[in-house]
Amino acid sequence: MTTAVTVTEFAGSFAEFLAHLSDDATTTLREEAFRYFEAIGFPTPKDEDWKYTNVGSVVSEKWLVNSAGKSGDVGGFNYKRNGFTALNLAFADVVVVRIPSETIVVEPIELSFTAEDGKAIFPHVIIVAESGSKATIVETYAASGRGFTNAAVQVLVEENANLTHYRVQKDSVEAFNYGVTEVEVRRGGHYDSTNINLGAALSRHDIELKFVAEGAEAWVDGLYMLSGEQHHDTHSIIDHALPNCLSHQTYKGVLNDSSRGVFNGKVFVRENAHGTDAQQSNKNLLLSNDARVDTKPQLEIFNDDVKCSHGATVGQLEEEELFYLLTRGLPETLAKNLLTYGFAEQVINKIGIESIKSELDEMVLRRLSTIL
Amino acid sequence: MLLEVKDLHAGIDGKEILKGLNLQVNAGEVHAIMGPNGSGKSTLSKVLAGHPSYEVISGEVLFEGKDLLELDPDERAREGVFMAFQYPVEVPGVSNSQFLRLAYNQKALHHGQEELDPLEFNDYLKEKAKIVEMDPQFFKRSVNEGFSGGEKKRNEILQMAVLEPKLAILDETDSGLDIDALRIVAEGVNKLRSSENAIILVTHYQRLLNYIQPDFVHVLANGKIVKEGGKELALELEEKGYDWVKGATN
Ligand SMILES: Nc1ncnc2c1ncn2[C@@H]1O[C@H](COP(=O)(O)OP(=O)(O)O)[C@@H](O)[C@H]1O
Numbered sequence: 274m275t276t277a278v279t280v281t282e283f284a285g286s287f288a289e290f291l292a293h294l295s296d297d298a299t300t301t302l303r304e305e306a307f308r309y310f311e312a313i314g315f316p317t318p319k320d321e322d323w324k325y326t327n328v329g330s331v332v333s334e335k336w337l338v339n340s341a342g343k344s345g346d347v348g349g350f351n352y353k354r355n356g357f358t359a360l361n362l363a364f365a366d367v368v369v370v371r372i373p374s375e376t377i378v379v380e381p382i383e384l385s386f387t388a389e390d391g392k393a394i395f396p397h398v399i400i401v402a403e404s405g406s407k408a409t410i411v412e413t414y415a416a417s418g419r420g421f422t423n424a425a426v427q428v429l430v431e432e433n434a435n436l437t438h439y440r441v442q443k444d445s446v447e448a449f450n451y452g453v454t455e456v457e458v459r460r461g462g463h464y465d466s467t468n469i470n471l472g473a474a475l476s477r478h479d480i481e482l483k484f485v486a487e488g489a490e491a492w493v494d495g496l497y498m499l500s501g502e503q504h505h506d507t508h509s510i511i512d513h514a515l516p517n518c519l520s521h522q523t524y525k526g527v528l529n530d531s532s533r534g535v536f537n538g539k540v541f542v543r544e545n546a547h548g549t550d551a552q553q554s555n556k557n558l559l560l561s562n563d564a565r566v567d568t569k570p571q572l573e574i575f576n577d578d579v580k581c582s583h584g585a586t587v588g589q590l591e592e593e594e595l596f597y598l599l600t601r602g603l604p605e606t607l608a609k610n611l612l613t614y615g616f617a618e619q620v621i622n623k624i625g626i627e628s629i630k631s632e633l634d635e636m637v638l639r640r641l642s643t644i645l
Numbered sequence: 646m647l648l649e650v651k652d653l654h655a656g657i658d659g660k661e662i663l664k665g666l667n668l669q670v671n672a673g674e675v676h677a678i679m680g681p682n683g684s685g686k687s688t689l690s691k692v693l694a695g696h697p698s699y700e701v702i703s704g705e706v707l708f709e710g711k712d713l714l715e716l717d718p719d720e721r722a723r724e725g726v727f728m729a730f731q732y733p734v735e736v737p738g739v740s741n742s743q744f745l746r747l748a749y750n751q752k753a754l755h756h757g758q759e760e761l762d763p764l765e766f767n768d769y770l771k772e773k774a775k776i777v778e779m780d781p782q783f784f785k786r787s788v789n790e791g792f793s794g795g796e797k798k799r800n801e802i803l804q805m806a807v808l809e810p811k812l813a814i815l816d817e818t819d820s821g822l823d824i825d826a827l828r829i830v831a832e833g834v835n836k837l838r839s840s841e842n843a844i845i846l847v848t849h850y851q852r853l854l855n856y857i858q859p860d861f862v863h864v865l866a867n868g869k870i871v872k873e874g875g876k877e878l879a880l881e882l883e884e885k886g887y888d889w890v891k892g893a894t895n
C-alpha cells in the first residue's frame with residue numbers, strides 16, 4: 274500500500290517534470306519507463322534480490338523531485354531492472370563523459386552528486402572510454418540530511434581502453450541511496466573500480482559487469498563501513514560471457530553497533546568462456562554482537578577450462594594480529610582500532626589519488642574513534 | 646636482577662610444556678637458550694610476552710623485582726619487555742611507520758617522555774633502520790606483508806631498535822636467514838647490546854652464536870633447563886648433538 278501511495282506521489286511530480294522538459298526527444302522513453310515504474314512499484318523483501326533490504330520506510334515518504342532533466346543517449350539502459358532504475362530513467366538527469374580514443378586524461382574526472390534534505394535526485398551518467406584511451410573517474414555522493422539519491426551509471430570500456438573508476442558514497446547518515454552501475458568491457462579493455470560505501474541510513478549498490486569480448490580484465494572492489502543503524506547492500510554480477518577474461522573482486526565489510534550489511538556477488542562463467550580467471554572474496558569484520566551481515570558469493574561455472582575461486586568470511590579481529598600489536602605496547606583499544614583501520618585500508622589503499630585517499634583515511638579514523 | 650624465572654610450569658590447551666624452568670638474567674647480559682624442536686623455547690618466549698593462549702600453572706616471573714605475569718602484554722611491552730617473533734605476523738593495511746610511531750609514542754607516553762610527530766619520527770626511524778640496513782621503502786609498506794622471511798626478521802630487530810627494550814627475547818631470529826641476512830641481523834643485535842639491557846637469544850642452532858657471543862648458554866629439553874654453561878657449551882652441543890644433553894635429564 275505504501276508503495277502505491279509513493280507511486281501516486283511521483284505521478285504528480287512526473288507530470289510536472291514533463292511539462293517543464295525543454296527537450297522532448299527522450300519524452301517517449303521517459304514515459305515508457307514511468308509506466309513501467311507505476312506497474313511494478315518499488316522492490317519489496319518478497320523479491321528474492323531484495324530479501325534483506327526493505328526500502329518501504331524510505332519510499333513511502335514524500336520526496337521533492339530535483340532533476341534538471343538533461344537528456345542523452347540512454348537507449349541501452351536496462352531500466353526494467355527494478356522500480357528504482359525505471360524511476361531513474363523517467364526523471365533522468367543525464368551527464369555524458371566521453372574520453373576520445375587514444376587519449377590519456379591525466380587529471381581525474383570528478384562527478385559529484387548532492388541530494389539535499391527532502392529532495393530526490395536522479396543522476397544518470399554515461400561514461401564512454403573510447404578505444405585506447407585512459408582516464409580516471411571519481412563519482413561522489415554526498416547527500417545532506419535526508420536526501421534521496423537514485424543514480425544510474427552506464428560505463429563502456431572500448432577496445433584496449435583503461436578506465437579507473439572510484440565511486441565514493443559519503444552521504445549523510447540519514448540519507449537514502451540507490452545506485453546501479455552497468456559496465457561493458459570490450460576486447461583488451463581494462464576496468465578497475467573501487468566502491469566505497471560509508472554514508473546513508475540505507476544504501477544499495479547494484480553493479481553488473483559484462484565482458485563482451487575476449488582478453489579483458491576487471492577489478493570490482495569495495496568497502497562498506499557501517500555503524501549505528503546503517504544498512505548497506507551490494508549486489509554484484511560479473512559475467513564472463515566470452516573466453517580469456519580476468520576478473521578480481523575483493524569486498525570488505527566493517528560493521529559496528531547494530532548495522533547491517535548485505536553482499537551478494539554472482540560470477541557467471543558461460544559455456545564458451547574458457548580461459549576465464551575469476552577471483553572473488555568478501556570478508557566481513559563484525560565489531561559488535563548486534564551487527565549482522567548476510568553474504569552470498571555465488572560462482573556459476575559452465576566451462577571446465579577456468580581458474581576460479583570465491584569465498585566469504587564473517588568474523589572478529591585476528592587473535593595473532595592483535596597479540597602482535599599488544600606486544601609492541603599498543604593498548605588493546607588502540608590495537609583493535611588499528612587492525613580495523615588496516616582492514617578497511619586494504620581497499621582504500623587502492624585509491625591512487627592522494628587527496629581522496631587521505632580524506633577517506635580521515636573518515637575511517639573518525640569512525641573508529643567512536644567505535645571503541 | 647632484570648628477569649627472574651622461578652620454577653615455571655606453563656602450558657597450552659591443558660598440556661604442560663614448561664616443567665619447572667629457572668632462569669636469571671641481569672642487565673648487560675646475553676643469554677642463549679638452545680634446545681631441540683618442541684622443547685618449549687617458543688612457549689617460554691610467549692609466556693614471557695603474555696600470550697593469552699598459554700596458561701601459567703605455577704611458578705613466578707619477576708621483572709625488575711615485580712610480578713611480570715600479572716601485567717597485560719601491552720603493559721609488559723611498555724615496561725620494556727620485547728619479543729621478536731619466530732613467525733612475525735603480517736598486519737595488512739597498516740604501514741610499518743604508522744605502526745612503529747604509535748608503538749613508540751605509547752611507550753614514550755608511559756614514561757613521561759615526549760611523543761614524536763610523523764616528521765620527527767621519520768627521522769628517528771631512518772636512523773634506526775641503518776642498524777639493520779633496512780631500506781626506507783619498507784616504512785610505507787604494510788607491516789610484514791609480502792616481506793621475505795629475512796625481511797620480516799630484520800623488521801623485528803628494527804622494532805627492537807625503535808622501542809629500546811630492557812629485555813629482548815629473540816625467538817629463532819636466525820631461522821630462515823641466508824648468510825648475509827644473518828650477518829646483518831646479528832650485527833644489528835650487537836649494536837643494540839648495552840650494559841643497560843639484556844638479550845635472550847632463543848635458537849635451535851649454534852650458528853647465530855658465532856656472530857652474537859652469549860655470556861651464558863642454557864639448554865632446554867622437555868620443558869626444563871638441563872644444562873648450563875658459557876659460550877663453549879654451544880660448540881660442544883653443535884658437536885655432540887642434543888641427544889647428549891637429553892640424556893642428562895634422566
Ligand atoms: N597450541 C598447542 N597445543 C598443544 N600443544 C602445543 C601447542 N603449541 C605448541 N605445542 C607443543 O608444545 C611443545 C613445545 O612447543 P614450542 O614451545 O613451540 O617448542 P620450540 O619452540 O622449542 O620448538 C611442542 O611439543 C608442541 O607440539
Ligand SMILES: [Mg+2]
Nearest residue numbers: 686687731817
Ligand atoms: Mg619455536
